[in-house]
Amino acid sequence: GAVVSQHPSRVICKSGTSVKIECRSLDFQATTMFWYRQFPKQSLMLMATSNEGSKATYEQGVEKDKFLINHASLTLSTLTVTSAHPEDSSFYICSAASGATDTQYFGPGTRLTVL
Amino acid sequence: GNSVTQMEGPVTLSEEAFLTINCTYTATGYPSLFWYVQYPGEGLQLLLKATKADDKGSNKGFEATYRKETTSFHLEKGSVQVSDSAVYFCALYYGGSQGNLIFGKGTKLSVKP
Numbered sequence: 001g002a003v004v005s006q007h008p009s010r011v012i013c014k015s016g017t018s019v020k021i022e023c024r025s026l027d028f029q030a031t032t033m034f035w036y037r038q039f040p041k042q043s044l045m046l047m048a049t050s051n052e053g054s055k056a057t058y059e060q061g062v063e064k065d066k067f068l069i070n071h072a073s074l075t076l077s078t079l080t081v082t083s084a085h086p087e088d089s090s091f092y093i094c095s096a097a098s099g100a101t102d103t104q105y106f107g108p109g110t111r112l113t114v115l
Numbered sequence: 116g117n118s119v120t121q122m123e124g125p126v127t128l129s130e131e132a133f134l135t136i137n138c139t140y141t142a143t144g145y146p147s148l149f150w151y152v153q154y155p156g157e158g159l160q161l162l163l164k165a166t167k168a169d170d171k172g173s174n175k176g177f178e179a180t181y182r183k184e185t186t187s188f189h190l191e192k193g194s195v196q197v198s199d200s201a202v203y204f205c206a207l208y209y210g211g212s213q214g215n216l217i218f219g220k221g222t223k224l225s226v227k228p
Contacts, residue, residue, distance in 0.1 A: 034216075041223075043219060044216075044218050102164075102208040106151070106161075111156075
């Protein structure tokens with residue numbers, strides 16, 4: 001149980017285009033979803049926290065207009081990187097939690113490369 | 116503030132060797148503590164957790180004990196395998212239902228046959 005999927009697993013796009021990454025909880029209802037960014041050989045940096053049906057809460061320094069997060073249902077959250085640039089290239093990982101819990105379940109990650 | 120410090124890697128061991136990866140934390144209150152494992156090219160998987168002092172989390176031969184007196188949560192395994200090669204992250208959780216995970220920088224483990 002507690003499986004989280006992400007799609008796509010890998011995406012390459014041209015600079016200036018937008019890319020959407022999906023995060024799905026497959027066998028549980030995710031009241032809260034988290035989006036992280038991981039740079040090579042470094043730890044995870046929390047970008048934003050989203051609750052179903054409400055606006056995401058962004059961490060300091062994360063541009064909300066650039067990284068659009070939508071949590072439209074209890075099983076789906078999307079991250080859209082708008083007008084992507086090479087510096088946005090990174091590994092993006094989502095996680096999901098159900099209810100008042102300290103445990104997050106992580107997706108397999110999406111490798112974004114912006115040319 | 117809240118933070119996690121774990122030993123820097125990489126750690127290279129021979130198969131069947133004993134593993135210890137040190138992790139210490141700074142936190143207000145009583146956080147939950149976690150070890151996550153990341154295999155190459157994949158996301159994080161929960162390895163084990165402990166929610167209060169003196170709790171021992173265990174899974175797949177790995178163990179870690181929540182030591183409040185030393186603010187530590189060291190990861191141990193008695194006999195590592197090649198398949199244990201991965202990056203291990205220590206993390207703490209604070210803040211209730213809207214809380215966040217704070218991760219250490221990760222420790223890369225390589226196990227040689």
